[in-house]
Amino acid sequence: MKFDPYRILGISPGADIEEIRRAFREKARRFHPDRGGQKELFLALKRSYEILQARHAPARLEIFKGRPQGDHYVLSFLDVTAREVAVGAAVTVVIPDKPVPCPHCGGSGQNPAGPKRRCLFCEGEGVIEFSGPERRLCIVCPRCGGKGEILVDICPKCRGKGELAGEKELELSLPLGARPGDILYLPPGAGGEVAVFFELQVHPSGCLNFEGERLVSRVLIPFWRFALREKVTVETLEGPEDLDLPADFQPGQSLVLSRRGPWRADGSREDLYVKIDVFFPSDFSPKARNKLKELAEFLEKEEKDASTG
Numbered sequence: 001m002k003f004d005p006y007r008i009l010g011i012s013p014g015a016d017i018e019e020i021r022r023a024f025r026e027k028a029r030r031f032h033p034d035r036g037g038q039k040e041l042f043l044a045l046k047r048s049y050e051i052l053q054a055r056h057a058p059a060r061l062e063i064f065k066g067r068p069q070g071d072h073y074v075l076s077f078l079d080v081t082a083r084e085v086a087v088g089a090a091v092t093v094v095i096p097d098k099p100v101p102c103p104h105c106g107g108s109g110q111n112p113a114g115p116k117r118r119c120l121f122c123e124g125e126g127v128i129e130f131s132g133p134e135r136r137l138c139i140v141c142p143r144c145g146g147k148g149e150i151l152v153d154i155c156p157k158c159r160g161k162g163e164l165a166g167e168k169e170l171e172l173s174l175p176l177g178a179r180p181g182d183i184l185y186l187p188p189g190a191g192g193e194v195a196v197f198f199e200l201q202v203h204p205s206g207c208l209n210f211e212g213e214r215l216v217s218r219v220l221i222p223f224w225r226f227a228l229r230e231k232v233t234v235e236t237l238e239g240p241e242d243l244d245l246p247a248d249f250q251p252g253q254s255l256v257l258s259r260r261g262p263w264r265a266d267g268s269r270e271d272l273y274v275k276i277d278v279f280f281p282s283d284f285s286p287k288a289r290n291k292l293k294e295l296a297e298f299l300e301k302e303e304k305d306a307s308t309g
């Protein structure tokens with residue numbers, strides 16, 4: 001039988017990415033090998049999810065060089081983390097959409113909670129009577145719609161327009177190689193009516209952040225661990241990792257994890273820089289202070305002996 005990812009996940013071929021995700025999460029939880037599920041089935045679920053994820057991959061934003069031209073565009077901000085930028089993650093953006101009727105006034109443009117005045121057209125009756133030669137004719141007042149009164153204030157939510165600017169959410173991938181401050185571009189028709197430009201605002205994710213063009217992982221360790229060159233745990237794009245400090249490593253130097261940094265558009269990777277900052281406590285307990293003094297005296301004596309002897 002042909003490998004059918006939809007059948008394995010138990011969804012219809014018309015399912016969107018949210019349904020696919022939900023189906024995978026549910027089934028993966030239920031059939032996880034850690035919970036006694038069959039490993040083959042779990043792997044088939046995983047593979048199905050990967051296939052469908054790639055098939056439904058959201059459109060990728062582009063890096064825009066230069067300044068937006070013309071006047072038919074929207075400029076917005078996009079807040080993302082350093083990790084999302086480095087891996088070109090999918091992010092949710094909000095873009096303008098067709099206007100929607102104002103829910104506050106129901107599209108009338110008038111403030112339903114504001115003051116009212118008597119309708120002068122029907123003199124508050126709500127109906128207008130015409131007396132003909134044979135019979136009288138009544139019609140609903142076209143000015144007040146039969147209510148006999150008229151709202152005076154314009155709706156504060158839509159400022160009298162009767163509609164609000166619509167917006168919609170889109171899932172898009174960040175372009176590989178983007179850096180903080182870059183302008184990203186969503187062409188018109190790629191989800192929205194007009195072109196949308198986003199200024200990329202990047203926040204640190206844990207200890208990872210961009211410093212200029214480089215992705216840097218910063219670690220803070222106390223001086224005694226630095227002095228002993230003990231292993232340090234650093235955050236990488238692949239999760240926490242224990243690193244050995246080289247014997248001659250000095251404060252202020254960086255370790256370079258080759259090709260472990262952000263992905264480039266061609267699929268290769270940049271380096272990840274690890275900066276190790278040393279922490280000197282400003283206060284010690286009397287006991288720790290004495291031991292530290294002892295150590296200092298010992299080290300100084302050793303140094304003196306070495307230089308004289």
Ligand SMILES: [Zn+2]
Nearest residue numbers: 102105155158
């Ligand atoms: Zn309104």
Ligand SMILES: [Zn+2]
Nearest residue numbers: 119122141144
């Ligand atoms: Zn009226």
